[in-house]
Amino acid sequence: MADLLVVGSVALDSVSTPFGKAREVLGGSATYFSYAASFFTNVRLVATVGEDFPAEHIALLKDRGIDTTGLQVSRGRTFRWVGEYGYDLNEAKTLDTQLNVFADFKPMLPGALKKSPFLFLANIAPELQLDVLRQMDRPLLAALDTMNFWIQGKREALLRVLSEVDVLLINESEARQLAREPNLIKAARAVLKLGPRTVVVKRGEYGAVMVSNGHFFFVPAYPLESVFDPTGAGDTFAGGFMGYIAAQGVVDQPTVRRAIVYGSVMASFTVEDFSLNRLKTLQPDEVERRYAAFQDLVRFDI
Numbered sequence: 197m198a199d200l201l202v203v204g205s206v207a208l209d210s211v212s213t214p215f216g217k218a219r220e221v222l223g224g225s226a227t228y229f230s231y232a233a234s235f236f237t238n239v240r241l242v243a244t245v246g247e248d249f250p251a252e253h254i255a256l257l258k259d260r261g262i263d264t265t266g267l268q269v270s271r272g273r274t275f276r277w278v279g280e281y282g283y284d285l286n287e288a289k290t291l292d293t294q295l296n297v298f299a300d301f302k303p304m305l306p307g308a309l310k311k312s313p314f315l316f317l318a319n320i321a322p323e324l325q326l327d328v329l330r331q332m333d334r335p336l337l338a339a340l341d342t343m344n345f346w347i348q349g350k351r352e353a354l355l356r357v358l359s360e361v362d363v364l365l366i367n368e369s370e371a372r373q374l375a376r377e378p379n380l381i382k383a384a385r386a387v388l389k390l391g392p393r394t395v396v397v398k399r400g401e402y403g404a405v406m407v408s409n410g411h412f413f414f415v416p417a418y419p420l421e422s423v424f425d426p427t428g429a430g431d432t433f434a435g436g437f438m439g440y441i442a443a444q445g446v447v448d449q450p451t452v453r454r455a456i457v458y459g460s461v462m463a464s465f466t467v468e469d470f471s472l473n474r475l476k477t478l479q480p481d482e483v484e485r486r487y488a489a490f491q492d493l494v495r496f497d498i
């Protein structure tokens with residue numbers, strides 16, 4: 197089992213879906229990621245929160261064994277995101293993004309954290325992602341996620357960090373936007389030319405696609421009857437994906453393919469409730485049962 201370092205947002209989210217509302221609840225890309233990854237491996241979190249961040253949220257992460265020595269409490273307010281979903285739950289509409297303490301966060305990684313062999317640059321400002329990547333001893337695998345907010349607002353910085361990572365995990369619409377190409381397969385191939393060796397495109401209820409030189413792989417999403425709040429699905433997917441790879445300690449095709457299924461399994465739990473509520477009660481045997489159900493789901497040569 198190898199260490200996995202993540203940098204990304206730790207947030208207070210206000211979300212409304214057709215099925216309910218949640219105000220100022222625990223969220224953030226690095227939060228969902230680290231919580232999901234903690235089911236598989238040792239996770240180290242690098243982020244910042246404001247003085248208004250409830251102590252119980254930090255306790256929740258620590259209780260999962262997540263190393264929070266890189267989680268800095270800064271003067272000011274915690275990052276906030278306000279979003280809404282219509283009946284098409286695949287697309288979040290951002291109503292407000294307040295960077296707050298992230299606006300001038302400059303992490304200084306302690307020596308031990310720099311040596312983590314697996315790195316995930318979760319969705320946050322690309323300059324911050326690059327800053328963390330540059331401080332690391334070259335990891336075995338560096339992966340990155342991003343979103344429309346940064347593709348539009350910080351394209352140059354994003355292209356720079358993208359040229360230095362091994363894997364990009366990205367939403368379908370954001371892959372198209374980044375590549376400026378409407379066809380998903382062409383978009384994924386165009387993104388490969390920007391640097392990463394592997395691109396994993398998350399397609400919400402339609403599953404996920406992986407494209408890398410010489411490989412193409414597709415999985416459906418786990419078919420759920422009750423999707424309550426899709427917030428964090430992408431980050432949870434990434435947490436399952438990277439957590440599984442770090443636990444195996446190798447990055448070969450069989451491992452990457454199984455990691456995509458574990459990512460899909462973890463994401464399928466997150467969307468069953470608001471915030472991290474479903475993950476909080478999740479047991480490892482439930483993860484394994486859903487993984488086994490996935491194998492049945494896609495077996496056609498019977």
Ligand code: AMP
Pocket residue numbers: 205207208209222223224225276277293319320321343345346426427428429430431432
């Ligand atoms: P997703 O997995 O794509 O649903 O990510 C949702 C999470 O991303 C929410 O918990 C938000 O707090 C966080 N988020 C939203 N916008 C940003 C942003 N611009 N930078 C970093 N994190 C964000």
